Amino acid sequence: MSGLPPYATFTQKLWHYAFRVICGIVFFFLIAPIIVIVPLSFNAQDFFTFTPEMLALDPDGYSFKHYNDFFTNxxxxxxxxxxxxxxxxxxxxxxxxxxxxxxxxxxxxxxxxxxxxxxxxxxxxxxxxxxxxxxxxxxxxxxxxxxxxxxxxxxxxxxxxxxxxxxxxxxxxxxxxxxxxxxxxxxxxxxxxxxxxxxxxxxxxxxxxxxxxxxxxxxxxxxxxxxxxxxxxxxxxxxxxxxxxxxxxxxxxxxxxxxxxxxxxxxxxxxxxxxxxxxxxxxx
Amino acid sequence: MTAIDPPVLTADGTPLKASLRRALRREKARAFLLVSPLLFFVLLTFIAPIADMLFRSVENGIVHDTIPRTVQALRNWDPGESEVPGDDVFEAFYTDMVFAVERKSHTRLGSRLNYERTGLASLFRKSGRRVGKFDTKDYADAFNTLDPAWGNPATWDVLAGSEAANLPRTASAYATWLEVIQADGDDPLGEEPWDVLYAALFSDLMQAPAGGFASPLLNDAQSAAARFEPISLREQFGAIDEDWLDPQVWRTIQTYAARYTPGYFLNSVDLKLTADGVQYRDEGDRIYVLLFGRTLYMSLVITISCILLGYPVAFLLANLPLRTANLLMILVLLPFWTSLLVRTSSWKVLLQQQGVINDILVALRFVDDASRLVLINNQTGTIIAMTHILLPFMILPLYSVMKTIPPAYVRAAKSLGATDWTAFWRIYFPNSVPGIGAGSVLVFILAIGYYITPELVGGTRGVFISNRIAYHISSSLNWGLAAALGTILLFAVLMLYWTYDKIVGIDNVKLGG
Incomplete structure (x- = not known):
C-alpha cells in the first residue's frame, strides 16, 4: 500500500490514487466540522458563516467579541x-x-x-x-x-x-x-x-x-x-x-x-x- | 508400593492439599475484598437506579393507595354491565375522594388515569372542588338534631372502637379522618366531624340488623335514620359531571386498580388495556411502534454509512507505515475526543440554510440561492451528524482487527495468481469481518440510545425513541410510560451487547486505538 510497484498497470495506478482521494475525503469529513468552527468563532459579526470580510482576510472581519462574551457573561x-x-x-x-x-x-x-x-x-x-x-x-x-x-x-x-x-x-x-x-x-x-x-x-x-x-x-x-x-x-x-x-x-x-x-x-x-x-x- | 500413598505434608505438618486450598481461598477473598468497594458503589449509584426504573414500568400503586375503598367495592362490579356501579361504589368513592382532596392526591390520580382515558384529569379536578359541598350536610344536621353527642368526636372515637364490627364503613372512615386531622397537626377532639363520617354512619345503620347494637345511642339513631331523606351519592356525582354516570369511566378505574399493571408496556407498543382485554390504540395515537421502527432504521442507516466511510480509512491506516499511520490517526482521534456538544453545534452551524455548506453549494452554483437545501431538523441532519460522531467508533475496532491480518496472506494470494480484487475480496475481507462485526454492534448500540444529537438537529421527523423517553420524564410527567419505553430499549441494547460479547469479548474493549 505504501508505494506503487514500478510494474503497476494503469488501472492499478488509477485505483491507488482514487483510493487515497476517497480516504482524504473521509478524513476531511471527520476533521473539517471541528476545524471550521475555529475561524468562525472569531467572526466580528453575529453570523454563523464566513462573511466577505473574513474571506478577504480583512482584520476587521475578525474579533474576540464572542470570547469576551464568554468570559464576562x-x-x-x-x-x-x-x-x-x-x-x-x-x-x-x-x-x-x-x-x-x-x-x-x-x-x-x-x-x-x-x-x-x-x-x-x-x-x-x-x-x-x-x-x-x-x-x-x-x-x-x-x-x-x-x-x-x-x-x-x-x-x-x-x-x-x-x-x-x-x-x-x-x-x-x-x-x-x-x-x-x-x-x-x-x-x-x-x-x-x-x-x-x-x-x-x-x-x-x-x-x-x-x-x-x-x-x-x-x-x-x-x-x-x-x-x-x-x-x-x-x-x-x-x-x-x-x-x-x-x-x-x-x-x-x-x-x-x-x-x-x-x-x-x-x-x-x-x-x-x-x-x-x-x-x-x-x-x- | 503401598496401597495408599501417605498424604504429602507441608513443613508445619498439615496436608499440602489443605494448605493449598486455604491459600487459594485467601487469595480469592483478597481479590474480592479489593473489588467490593467499587461493586458496592456501582450497585448503589447505578444498578439500583436501573432496578428502580424496571420497577416503575409496572408499578401502579397510585389508584389503590388513593381510592382503596372504591377499588374494594368495584371488585364486585361486572364491567360487562352497561349500568354504572351501584350505590356502594359511589359511597366508597365519596369517602375516598373527600380524603384524597384533603391530601391533594386526587389530581395526581386524575393525571394518572388521564393517560388511559382522556378527560379524567379535568373530571377529577372538577370533582375535587365540589365533593366537599355535597348534600350529605343534611345527614350531619339530622344526626345532631337527634342527639348533640354526634357533634363530639369522642363519641365517634368510642363507637369506632366498640362497634367496629357493625359499623365497618364508619370505623374505616373515622380512622382515615383521624390520620388526616393529625397529619395537619390538629387535635381531633377539637374538630367537628365531617359530613363524610355521617354519610358512612347512615349507610352502616341502614345495612345493620335492626336493634343489633350494644349502644342505645346507635339503636336510637338507627330507628331515626330510617325516616331520614336518603341522599343518592350517585346523583350527587352525576350533578358534578355526567361522565360519572358513564360506565366507561368506571371500567377504566377498575382496569387500572391493580398494584402492578402491564398497561405501560402495552402503551409502549401502541396497545391499551381495556375491560375487554388488550386492544389497539386509536389510529392517531399509534406512535411508538413507528418511533421504535424509525430508531432501528436510522441506527441501521448510520451503521452502514459508518462501515462505508470507515472501512477504507481503517484499511489505509492499517497498511501505511506506522509513523504516517500514527499521524493520520490523530485525525480520527481528535473528533473522538472532542465534546459531543461541540460536534453537534458545528453541524448545526454548518447545515443551516444560511450555513457554510449551503453557502458553498450556492457559490459553486450547484444549487440556486432561492432553493437552498434543507439539511437540518430532519432525518438527513440526524444521519449526517451522527455518522460523523460515531465514525471513530467504527474505525478504531476495524483498525485493530486489520492490524492483525498478516500481509503475507494477500501476497501469497497474489503470487498464486489472484488479481488485486480477488485477493482482497477472498482473503483480506473475510479476515476483517470480525472488525466490521465489532464496529457495527458498537455503533448500533450507541446510535440506538442517542438523545442529544437527534434532539438538536433532528426536528420532529428525525428524533429517536430516547427523545420520547426524555419528553415523558420532563414534560408529560408520565414516568411509568417513560420507564416502560426505557426498559424495552434497555433489553434491546443488552441483547446487542450480549452479541458483542460473543464476537469480541468484554475484556477486549479497547479505547483510543
Whole structure:
C-alpha cells in the first residue's frame, strides 16, 4: 500500500490514487466540522458563516467579541465554574474505587470474574438516556436529585468503566514476580504497592482518570435530569443555547473545548507510549 | 508400593492439599475484598437506579393507595354491565375522594388515569372542588338534631372502637379522618366531624340488623335514620359531571386498580388495556411502534454509512507505515475526543440554510440561492451528524482487527495468481469481518440510545425513541410510560451487547486505538 510497484498497470495506478482521494475525503469529513468552527468563532459579526470580510482576510472581519462574551457573561461563567467543580470530584471517586477494583480483578483467582466485570462495565453499555431516567427516578426517591453530590455520584458511576478498562489493560503486562521480589526483600504490601506496582501502572491510572474526567466534563444527558439549575454545567449551557436561541458565543466555547480535547489527547498518547515502553511492549 | 500413598505434608505438618486450598481461598477473598468497594458503589449509584426504573414500568400503586375503598367495592362490579356501579361504589368513592382532596392526591390520580382515558384529569379536578359541598350536610344536621353527642368526636372515637364490627364503613372512615386531622397537626377532639363520617354512619345503620347494637345511642339513631331523606351519592356525582354516570369511566378505574399493571408496556407498543382485554390504540395515537421502527432504521442507516466511510480509512491506516499511520490517526482521534456538544453545534452551524455548506453549494452554483437545501431538523441532519460522531467508533475496532491480518496472506494470494480484487475480496475481507462485526454492534448500540444529537438537529421527523423517553420524564410527567419505553430499549441494547460479547469479548474493549 505504501508505494506503487514500478510494474503497476494503469488501472492499478488509477485505483491507488482514487483510493487515497476517497480516504482524504473521509478524513476531511471527520476533521473539517471541528476545524471550521475555529475561524468562525472569531467572526466580528453575529453570523454563523464566513462573511466577505473574513474571506478577504480583512482584520476587521475578525474579533474576540464572542470570547469576551464568554468570559464576562455570568451564565457561562457559572456553568464553567460548575463543570470545574463537578468533573474533578467525579474523577477522583472513579479513579480511587476503579484502580483498587482493577487490581482486584487482575488477580489470578477472582470469584465470579465475568459477572463482576459485566456489572462494573455496565454504565458504559447502557444508553445514557436510560441511565439518566433511572438515576432521576431513584435519586429523587433518596433526595439526591438536584444536588451537587447527586451529579458527582452519577458522573463517577459513568466514568468507572473507563478506569477499569485502562487500568486492567495496563495490569495485563504487569510482571507479578516484581511484587514477589519486593516482598522477598522485606517490603510490606503497602510499600510494595506504593513503590513498585503504582509507578508501573501510573500511566494507565492517569489515562483512565483523563477518560473519566472527559466523560464527566462532556456529559450532558445525565446532568440534565439529575442536576437542577444550580448544577448547570458547560455542556448543559451549550445544549440550552443550541436549543433555544443559538448565539455565536457557543462557537467560542466550542473552540476552547476543542483546544482542551487536543491537549488531553496528546497527554494520553504520550502516556500510552510511555507505558508500553516501560512494560517493554514496544521498542523506543 | 503401598496401597495408599501417605498424604504429602507441608513443613508445619498439615496436608499440602489443605494448605493449598486455604491459600487459594485467601487469595480469592483478597481479590474480592479489593473489588467490593467499587461493586458496592456501582450497585448503589447505578444498578439500583436501573432496578428502580424496571420497577416503575409496572408499578401502579397510585389508584389503590388513593381510592382503596372504591377499588374494594368495584371488585364486585361486572364491567360487562352497561349500568354504572351501584350505590356502594359511589359511597366508597365519596369517602375516598373527600380524603384524597384533603391530601391533594386526587389530581395526581386524575393525571394518572388521564393517560388511559382522556378527560379524567379535568373530571377529577372538577370533582375535587365540589365533593366537599355535597348534600350529605343534611345527614350531619339530622344526626345532631337527634342527639348533640354526634357533634363530639369522642363519641365517634368510642363507637369506632366498640362497634367496629357493625359499623365497618364508619370505623374505616373515622380512622382515615383521624390520620388526616393529625397529619395537619390538629387535635381531633377539637374538630367537628365531617359530613363524610355521617354519610358512612347512615349507610352502616341502614345495612345493620335492626336493634343489633350494644349502644342505645346507635339503636336510637338507627330507628331515626330510617325516616331520614336518603341522599343518592350517585346523583350527587352525576350533578358534578355526567361522565360519572358513564360506565366507561368506571371500567377504566377498575382496569387500572391493580398494584402492578402491564398497561405501560402495552402503551409502549401502541396497545391499551381495556375491560375487554388488550386492544389497539386509536389510529392517531399509534406512535411508538413507528418511533421504535424509525430508531432501528436510522441506527441501521448510520451503521452502514459508518462501515462505508470507515472501512477504507481503517484499511489505509492499517497498511501505511506506522509513523504516517500514527499521524493520520490523530485525525480520527481528535473528533473522538472532542465534546459531543461541540460536534453537534458545528453541524448545526454548518447545515443551516444560511450555513457554510449551503453557502458553498450556492457559490459553486450547484444549487440556486432561492432553493437552498434543507439539511437540518430532519432525518438527513440526524444521519449526517451522527455518522460523523460515531465514525471513530467504527474505525478504531476495524483498525485493530486489520492490524492483525498478516500481509503475507494477500501476497501469497497474489503470487498464486489472484488479481488485486480477488485477493482482497477472498482473503483480506473475510479476515476483517470480525472488525466490521465489532464496529457495527458498537455503533448500533450507541446510535440506538442517542438523545442529544437527534434532539438538536433532528426536528420532529428525525428524533429517536430516547427523545420520547426524555419528553415523558420532563414534560408529560408520565414516568411509568417513560420507564416502560426505557426498559424495552434497555433489553434491546443488552441483547446487542450480549452479541458483542460473543464476537469480541468484554475484556477486549479497547479505547483510543
Amino acid at each position: 455570568p451564565d457561562w461563567q457559572q456553568a464553567m465554574w460548575n463543570s470545574v467543580r463537578i468533573a474533578p470530584m467525579a474523577t477522583l471517586l472513579s479513579v480511587s474505587f476503579g484502580t483498587l477494583a482493577a487490581i482486584g480483578l487482575s488477580q489470578p483467582h477472582v470469584p465470579f470474574r465475568r459477572a463482576l466485570m459485566a456489572i462494573l462495565i455496565s454504565p458504559m453499555i447502557v444508553p445514557l438516556i436510560i441511565s439518566a431516567a433511572g438515576m432521576y427516578f431513584f435519586y429523587s426517591r433518596v433526595g439526591l436529585q438536584g444536588s451537587y453530590w447527586g451529579v458527582v455520584l452519577a458522573h463517577a458511576a459513568l466514568g468507572i468503566p473507563f478506569v477499569i478498562i485502562t487500568v486492567t489493560a495496563t495490569l495485563v503486562g504487569f510482571d507479578r514476580s516484581l511484587t514477589r521480589a519486593a516482598a522477598n526483600l522485606g517490603a510490606n504490601p503497602v510499600t510494595t504497592f506504593a513503590k513498585v506496582q503504582m509507578p508501573l501502572i501510573l500511566p494507565g491510572v492517569i489515562s483512565g482518570g483523563l477518560f473519566a474526567f472527559i466523560t464527566s466534563f462532556d456529559e450532558v444527558v445525565v446532568v440534565l435530569f439529575v442536576g437542577s439549575a444550580g448544577q448547570k454545567t458547560l455542556p448543559w449551557q451549550m445544549f440550552t443555547g443550541l436549543r433555544e436561541q443559538i448565539s455565536p458565543t457557543i462557537l467560542a466555547v466550542a473552540t476552547i473545548l476543542v483546544t482542551i480535547s487536543a491537549i488531553l489527547l496528546a497527554t494520553i498518547e504520550i502516556l500510552r507510549r510511555r507505558s508500553e515502553r516501560l512494560r517493554g511492549m514496544s521498542p523506543g
